[in-house]
Amino acid sequence: MSELIEARVPDLGSDSGVPVIELLVKVGETVKKDQGLLTLESDKATMEVPSPVAGEIVEIIAQLGDELSAGDLVARIKVSASAPTPAPVAAAPAPLPVPAKAPEAPKPASVAAAVPAASAAVHAPDNSELIPGKVPYASPAVRVFARELGVDLAQVKGSERGGRISKEDVQQFVKAALAGGVPAAGGGGGLNLIPWPQVDFSKFGPVSSEPLSRIKKLSGANLARNWAMIPHVTQFDEADITDMEIFRKKLGEEHKDVKVTPLVFLIKASVAALKKFPNFNASLDGDNLVLKQYFHVGIAVDTPDGLVVPVIRDCDKKGLIELSHELAAISVKAREKKLTGADMQGGCFTISSLGGIGGTAFTPIINAPEVAILGVSKSQTKPVWNGTEFAPKLMLPLSLSYDHRVIDGAAAARFTAYMAQVLADLRRLLV
Template identity: 60%
Template sequence: MASPQEARVPDIGGFDDVPVIEVLVSVGESVAKDQSLITLESDKATMEVPAPFAGVVREVKVKVGDTLSEGGVVALIEPAEEAAAQPTPPAAAEEAPRAQPDAGTGERPAAETGTRVEPVAVAAKPDNIAQASIDREPAGATQAAPPRVLDADAVMPDKVPYASPAVRVFARELGVDLLQVTGSARGGRISREDVQQFVKSALAGGAAAGGGAVAGGGGGGLNLLPWPKVDFSKFGEVEEQPLTRIQKISGANLARNWAMIPHVTQHDDADITGLEALRVELNRENERGADKGAVKLTMLAFIMKAAVSALQKYPQFNASLDASGETLILKKYVHIGFAADTPNGLVVPVVRDCDRKGVMQIAQETSALAKKAREGKLGPADMSGGCFSISSLGGIGGTSFTPIVNAPEVAILGVSKSAMKPVWNGEKFKPRLVLPLSLSYDHRVIDGAAAARFTAYFAQLLGDMRRAML
């Protein structure tokens, strides 16, 4: 008899130590090729590991709660052509379906051994728990206990919702009570999509009508009018296009942030005429010198460096509210996120310790992270820990906009397309390159005067980066 072969975790996009949230097979079970063996769930996706070939499971190497990376052994499977010659293990035989009681009499057919089984009287109870009352057999008789249908809520009134740790974290971030969410995945497990759908229903008024479980500073759900249901095909030809996974995730976050954070946006202009000239000259020097082929300096890198000085001068912008909304957590580090446009949607990679890096290093890291974002290879660590975010539309257009604060941050800077404008210098108008700035902030933490000072100082820094050294 040939030895069973290993079923391993295939390429899962570079994720490491991904938790096992479900084991879908057992020893002795026959599996088809590509049948799911286990379910893995990272912070970004749920992945099922398929069987590489058909056969019989001889050993399961993992359990729920274990972690796996690419190449990890999931199970030992004996190929189908070899397993066919082997007898069925006792465990598999025990799992064979038993005859069900007759729906009319409640009687259970006798076992093949001839053992007599008395009728089973089933009494319906108000809580819908079916409880069997069995006439005992005389001493020495063998009788299989009939199945009982139990209500999990009755036997475990304080049960923990069936969801992975990643989904629990996601629900906490959105302020969702998982006890109010109905799971649609296998076995009633609550998925990330279930949480997102619950939030959408809450925003549309559905959850509010049912008791409301979206936290909002001590209240129930958002009591909004239901979302309009329209048959658009009545008015002309239509095409349905499902949202990408990133759009679904970011959509729920944006809806939560917009609904729960009191946004105010402060607008200002920065004169970047000199800074742009410096950027162009430095890139030319790099092309002529030994650094030819190095990453080009971008205006975003200068903006992120200016943000470091502004956050250090005004530390309330480099802070977060705690879950209670009563304590402000001031951060001593400066990690800055930037919005990256990808084919699948908007993501926000984070450059860490910007206060310890020069403009060139920041430019290199933003370029590398943007490339990973476009290729869909960003890991959870690449998008966590941000203190302040920058959303730049300068390469596209526009004069101003209102970016949405990226909770748990308290502010975000929007940057629009720079343009040459006539600026009065006290004697005459001179053409200057002007960059529009749009700062959105959480009004619970930051008042209008502080925001105006912040944007004014930010504009001064971009007008003369020597101020960043002060």
Template identity: 55%
Template sequence: MPPLGDVDAVDVIEVLVKPGDRIEQESPLITLESDKASMDVPASEAGQIKEVLVKVGDQVKEGDPIVRVEAVEAEAETEPEAAPSEPPAETTAPEQAEAPPQPESQVSEAPQPKAEKGEIQEIRVPPLGDVDVVDVIEVLVKPGDRVEQESPLITLESDKASMDVPSPEAGQVEEVMVKVGDQVKEGDLIVRLAAAGAAVEPEAAAEEAPPAQPEPAVPAQAEAAPEAAAPAPAPTPQAPAAKKAPEGVPPYASPSVRKFARKLGVDLQQVEGSGPKGRILKEDVEEFVKSRLQKAPAEEGIAGIPAVPEIDFSKFGPVESMPLSRLKRLTGPHLQRAWLNAPQVTQHHEVDITELEEFRQSLKGEAERRKVKLTPLAFMLKALPKVLKEFPNFNASLAPDGQSLLLKQYCHIGVAVATPDGLVVPVVRDVDRKGVWALAEELAEVSARARAGKLKPDDLQGGCFSVSSLGGIGGSFFTPIVNVPEVAILGLSRARMQPVWDGSQFAPRLMLPISLSYDHRVIDGAEGAQFVVRYGELLGDLRQLVL
């Protein structure tokens, strides 16, 4: 680790190499982040990575070893007899004391007082150590942009590292004093900022472009439909209509990722981040490029699906453009892939849950004592593992070659939750090992975190079967979209009292409409009918769950 100035320790937010990798001198090894800036630590030698000594989430301080590199000069590059007699020297990279700019370098060395609303602040280049000048490689804001405290303003790069210069205050950019390609030195003026202060009026805040909100990263799962959310397997580009991120919200990415994106010609404004707090990772940039390359033939009609013609609707009357939420932009491409790749059938059925509801109502006192909201969904989840065990093809995924089934020996159920930005599908794990009370508690807890935008990536991964419940909204039946690579999804609608013939007379019964969608390549109609009938039997007589 190079010197860190007056910072004791910094966080490792990305590890960019692994054992066996070949690297060049100055190749970035890890990315560090303090509370004010991020930087890459470059390799002091070309060679091969022998050991990585840190991981994401570690805290490191000056002098800590981070990797061991087998220097290329120590390798035999001609005939065997020319190889050195001593083993290759290992070096800890980087050991040089110059890795400017330092991560702790800020707008000024002394703490900045809180600016009053409207006060113009001059943002200057922070201390650069023993480097005289650095290059401006990115300007991330323009006049009129709204920025939050710690939002990056520009990116600087020396011959050893790159760093973002953050804003010390929230406010509005009045003037940008530098451009890409400029060389700047410590103390140079880069941005003039009108501070927002502590007294921002609610009306004014409502008119501003909203800052990027922490969203659950969705590397593996997203919604399957407005009726049945399905998790996306990886970050995907925005829909064509959404060209870039909201105004005033610079992309959140480390210097190495920015450099990688520039090399590929990728506009980071169009890339969705799957890292913590929406950080754009190198994998997100790669997935963006891959998706764009795969999407181009389909748009041209090569895949057999002609593109939808573009129409100027303003010819017919007034229109207003409203961007889709981030969540819907993420899940749209996944929904389309799921619908096009899996031939889907939906089986409808009505289930008598009269006794189940009477039993649930009898537990109201116990639920109040436990301070648990005991919803019908907890019972419906409890019945699923038994029926999935009896019909294992529903708890499976089709192998990539389409020639075999991967039967899962676990029972993790994804449950669609409505949020202000759309539906997400957090996963309730090991449903087969939990009782109704535990399931009710977990459903309430995960739903609250989903609506607050506090789901973690692990919360959205590993599901083997999904449930989408519209019982609290209404409706009879619907057609949920299978969350591929799962092979089935269960839709639950609102139960209602109906007259049902019992053989001698009509009796009022509480009937629950259910809709089971499944991949017809894996499940045929007979299996689908058997599944919903058996599921109805279990909900109709919960005593069978103890057998």
């Protein structure tokens, strides 16, 4: 005797309408519990929907290109009576009916103001687009996405059936605006860049072409926006981590079940600096500065499909070993494409570490709506003058990019200097 189990989309955080980009199984195929059934990819992350039980695929409901939300039915799986039956996943409640062409509720100022307008062609929608007959044809998910980028959907041409606007249409519009391909309305205020050069590279020698991954395309537009709209300045410094490295290795010997990396010390030092300099733990909201009372740190993780930034929450309440376990788990989750939208949200400050690869310094791009990001390069042993002689010290390069609208150079220099002091003497974390 056997029964059918429904596989449904798990919690996606605040994401909805996430497209299916890959089907991983076929009807009649036998799957294991937690084996991926299909792959979803939002503008924040790629994740697989797991099978809730081992069994045989009887029916696949979701298809390529479908947009799914939490609780949507994916497939039906036949399992034997002896197999444990998982608790059913509650379907997402049906949305309340909305009158045709009703205007959307305005976005809260604290979120909408996080993406200031770069030009008159890329800006927050005005009331004229709410007039009946002028409402752009786009899904709610695309509308939210456009608002996050500060795009007026009335100026975007939809490429899908019936002129429906997709996320890719919004991305192309932003790229064109940043490249100067979209005329600025009303004169002035645009970036006024010359058009991107069009070159036939094959005239100069053999070439090949491959498409960018979806994550790279989406993150690319965000990075271009952040670089163009945020006045970046980068402060460089070095931290003496000689004693820290000795302590880190000792911790590693005592806790062999987890890898204790320098990154967890950087997280704790960042939290200490954010507490001492609260303007770095903030976001712009129009003419106001939102000062956060929590300490969630984003960690840039390199994956085969591109860069993702999962967030470790409440870092001020966790010790080095707990942070090490959580960092290892979230890194594996990122590389296995199992991050959800909730895993990528709520960051206050981001750390991008290239120490395992090399380099002496770099200029990281701020992850809006944050106001600062710390870049870390490879540590090197250098001769350092201690007042009487040169002594070998392990020095860690720090590169702090900051939003000059919020933070001035003196504050940035004090921030990095304080971080260097904390890393050099971990007893300061107790003060």
